Amino acid sequence: MNSIVISDGQQSITLLPEIEFSITPVRIGSSSVTSNGRTVLDIIGYQRRLNIPTGWLSASDVTGLTEMIKTSPVLSVSYPVTGGKESGYFVFELPELRAFKYDSNGVAQWYGVTLEAVSQEVD
Structure with a gap:
């Protein structure tokens, strides 16, 4: 299944498969400009930045994610x-929460939950 799975090794939370998310490579290194105007880059590598706008998320999933991040912000994703599936360890920020509602079954839902994380590894 093409879902995003976030885990701390004890518990896992699977997000809906139709979520649109972004993976942005971020250059790690330094740059400087020489006296003749050329830019010199010292590139160490690239980190991946995940941005996952989850849409609707149950209150239990929000609570589980928040507790996992508070306990240890480094989670497996x-x-x-x-080409299939990829996994790695990412450092998460606490999720941004927007609006709360109950669905037709009376289950508490959060809308607009956005998860942001940066890979722990440098490629």
């Missing part, structure tokens, strides 16, 4: 890529 498995996510779909063009």
Whole structure:
């Protein structure tokens, strides 16, 4: 299944498969400009930045994610890529929460939950 799975090794939370998310490579290194105007880059590598706008998320999933991040912000993430699935360890920020409602079954839901994380590894 093409879902994003976030885990701390004890518990896992699987997000809906139709979520649109972004993976942005971020250059790690320094740059400087020489006296003749050329830019010199000292590139160490690239980190991946995940931005996952989850849409609707149950209150239990929000609570689980928040507790996992508070306990240890470094979590394992498995996510779909063009060649199948990829996984790695990412450092998470606490999620941004927007609006609360009850669905037709009376289950508490949060809308607009956005998860942001940066890979722990440098490629």
